[in-house]
Amino acid sequence: MATDLRALRTDYVGEPLPDDVATADPWALFARWMDEAIEAELPEPNAMTVSTVRPDGRPHSRVVLLKEYSADGLVFFTDYGSAKGEHLAVNPVAGALFYWPGPMRQIHAVGTVTRLDRAASEAYFHSRPRASQISAAVSQQSRPLGSRAQLEAELAEATREIGDDEVPMPTTWGGFVVDVEEFEFWQGLPSRQHDRVRLTRTRDGWIGTRLYP
Numbered sequence: 001m002a003t004d005l006r007a008l009r010t011d012y013v014g015e016p017l018p019d020d021v022a023t024a025d026p027w028a029l030f031a032r033w034m035d036e037a038i039e040a041e042l043p044e045p046n047a048m049t050v051s052t053v054r055p056d057g058r059p060h061s062r063v064v065l066l067k068e069y070s071a072d073g074l075v076f077f078t079d080y081g082s083a084k085g086e087h088l089a090v091n092p093v094a095g096a097l098f099y100w101p102g103p104m105r106q107i108h109a110v111g112t113v114t115r116l117d118r119a120a121s122e123a124y125f126h127s128r129p130r131a132s133q134i135s136a137a138v139s140q141q142s143r144p145l146g147s148r149a150q151l152e153a154e155l156a157e158a159t160r161e162i163g164d165d166e167v168p169m170p171t172t173w174g175g176f177v178v179d180v181e182e183f184e185f186w187q188g189l190p191s192r193q194h195d196r197v198r199l200t201r202t203r204d205g206w207i208g209t210r211l212y213p
């Protein structure tokens with residue numbers, strides 16, 4: 001008998017959003033919530049679920065790690081030849097979702113996606129642990145793989161071949177930047193009386209709207 005999920009019920013305790021949140025700077029709020037998630041020592045606080053659109057119009061989501069952010073956008077690193085890379089080459093838009101249990105917060109960001117310039121990708125690539133660099137060099141992310149043993153053999157061969165040389169960053173690897181055009185912040189509160197605000201970028205700055213939860 002499956003566990004009765006309907007009986008699972010948690011009352012969320014959080015800090016209400018300020019009254020003037022609709023005129024807030026979303027990047028300042030984003031920074032505060034990210035810092036608080038890090039301070040709370042939540043696991044993988046910078047993990048975000050990125051959704052892309054497949055050529056057939058269906059959505060596809062997966063978790064990646066946010067590695068940088070600024071008003072220019074949210075930066076993550078991946079294989080441009082992966083499924084997400086192929087989707088973004090055709091339709092360069094993505095949703096990015098953060099969920100932080102504990103403070104009971106969610107942020108959804110939507111925007112247009114571009115590639116990070118190669119020099120910045122190189123700088124990050126070479127800052128990664130060497131084994132991660134070799135894994136990225138070997139992986140043909142999202143392509144079929146015969147067996148675990150095949151991957152291990154390819155990693156061993158690449159490790160031998162590269163020796164003590166610098167690991168070359170694959171031409172198909174690098175960063176993507178999500179230029180956020182719309183944010184939605186959600187704060188869980190007791191008795192399902194949550195706070196929710198959408199902030200949309202316009203020529204005159206960010207326009208905020210509170211939404212029923």
Ligand SMILES: Cc1cc2nc3c(=O)[nH]c(=O)nc-3n(C[C@H](O)[C@H](O)[C@H](O)COP(=O)(O)O)c2cc1C
Pocket residue numbers: 044047060061062063064065066076077078079082083084085141142
């Ligand atoms: C916690 C976590 C962090 C991850 N971070 C990344 C990442 O930063 N970059 C990446 O390409 N894949 C990352 N992955 C793997 C992706 O979820 C995904 O399996 C992979 O990128 C292939 O996705 P695609 O076939 O949809 O392109 C992560 C997975 C998890 C669970």
